Amino acid sequence: MHTIHITLKQKWALLAFLVVGITMLHYSTEQSSYYFRVFYSELYFLPIVLAAFWFGLRGALSASITISAFYLPFIFWHWQGFSAADLDSILSLFLYNGLALLTGALKDRETASRKTMIEAGSLAVMGRSLAAAAHDMRSPLILIGGFARRILKKMDESDPACQKLNCIIQETEKMERMTADMLDFSKPLNLKLTKGNMDTIIRSSLAKVRELSKRKNVSVTYHPSPEAPDIKFDTMRFEQVLVNLIQNAIEASPEGGSVTVTIPFSSPTNLILDVADNGSGIPLAKRQQVFDPFFTTKKEGTGLGLPIVKKIVDAHGWSLEILDNGSGGTLFRMNLTEDNTSDHLHN
Ligand SMILES: Nc1ncnc2c1ncn2[C@@H]1O[C@H](COP(=O)(O)OP(=O)(O)O)[C@@H](O)[C@H]1O
Numbered sequence: 001m002h003t004i005h006i007t008l009k010q011k012w013a014l015l016a017f018l019v020v021g022i023t024m025l026h027y028s029t030e031q032s033s034y035y036f037r038v039f040y041s042e043l044y045f046l047p048i049v050l051a052a053f054w055f056g057l058r059g060a061l062s063a064s065i066t067i068s069a070f071y072l073p074f075i076f077w078h079w080q081g082f083s084a085a086d087l088d089s090i091l092s093l094f095l096y097n098g099l100a101l102l103t104g105a106l107k108d109r110e111t112a113s114r115k116t117m118i119e120a121g122s123l124a125v126m127g128r129s130l131a132a133a134a135h136d137m138r139s140p141l142i143l144i145g146g147f148a149r150r151i152l153k154k155m156d157e158s159d160p161a162c163q164k165l166n167c168i169i170q171e172t173e174k175m176e177r178m179t180a181d182m183l184d185f186s187k188p189l190n191l192k193l194t195k196g197n198m199d200t201i202i203r204s205s206l207a208k209v210r211e212l213s214k215r216k217n218v219s220v221t222y223h224p225s226p227e228a229p230d231i232k233f234d235t236m237r238f239e240q241v242l243v244n245l246i247q248n249a250i251e252a253s254p255e256g257g258s259v260t261v262t263i264p265f266s267s268p269t270n271l272i273l274d275v276a277d278n279g280s281g282i283p284l285a286k287r288q289q290v291f292d293p294f295f296t297t298k299k300e301g302t303g304l305g306l307p308i309v310k311k312i313v314d315a316h317g318w319s320l321e322i323l324d325n326g327s328g329g330t331l332f333r334m335n336l337t338e339d340n341t342s343d344h345l346h347n
């Protein structure tokens with residue numbers, strides 16, 4: 001399909017040409033040729049509608065005001081003392097500006113609603129269809145995995161088909177994880193906030209990534225901070241955040257690398273938690289993109305880890321930023337604030 005692309009300059013040039021051209025036609029017509037005058041004054045609608053279409057309300061009003069300014073001297077020049085033609089001309093002036101207001105406002109409203117529709121609508125639709133697909137995929141996956149495990153148990157270990165069956169089991173496990181991620185990502189969170197201990201939750205998260213860190217030969221070091229206050233969080237969700245960040249850090253680390261979890265700052269109502277690695281880092285240009293759903297650079301990745309992390313962090317009213325760790329690796333810095341900090345200040 002061919003679309004004609006008109007540049008901004010060309011649009012302005014065409015509008016100026018139309019306005020000036022039609023004005024010149026006006027000024028060069030004989031006073032007697034009333035029908036020409038009517039026809040030419042109707043021609044002015046063209047640039048107004050075009051300006052509204054291209055530039056919205058502001059563009060349309062600039063066009064109609066310019067036209068009025070050009071047209072006004074012409075009306076006075078041909079003034080006959082409130083003749084039918086004079087009244088017609090005055091009416092035209094109102095029509096130009098009225099039309100500009102109407103079409104411009106309509107165009108602006110259409111632009112705005114299209115923008116919100118694309119932003120909110122498609123995200124909501126995407127979320128809902130994702131949840132539906134994930135939900136429907138789950139039961140068959142659990143069935144497949146379950147059957148495969150049962151068959152494997154009954155099989156002789158020397159059977160070459162064992163390997164293939166193991167492959168099926170691993171792949172279904174991966175897909176089960178993926179559907180769980182998809183459900184997490186698309187469902188509302190409904191946080192259950194309770195006051196919890198930082199040290200406890202960090203240690204339980206570390207326990208969950210131990211297996212992976214051993215397999216990848218990456219050491220994970222945690223520097224506890226005795227001053228870290230208890231803060232309100234959803235235990236399960238917060239653990240999910242920590243596990244995701246530490247897991248990503250381990251996966252980004254080279255063989256024999258190290259990941260550190262530290263609390264570089266804490267006050268009674270606020271604390272900073274860092275997860276750092278000495279992997280290859282995330283370039284500045286990609287730091288927004290890694291939070292996009294399905295963005296992944298890993299063969300086995302789902303690209304849903306960080307979007308879920310972001311969603312949980314936002315729901316708590318915390319913030320998360322990506323920094324350099326100083327030696328090329330990545331540092332995920334979370335700023336955890338007690339939700340009622342401001343209440344404390346006011347009371
Ligand atoms: N610590 C890190 N160091 C380097 N890159 C990272 C790190 N954490 C995340 N990334 C990048 O962000 C992408 C998205 O991460 P994530 O949403 O957790 O999905 P996944 O881990 O499934 O790829 C990763 O594929 C990786 O490219």
Ligand SMILES: [Mg+2]
Nearest residue numbers: 244248305306
């Ligand atoms: Mg991940």
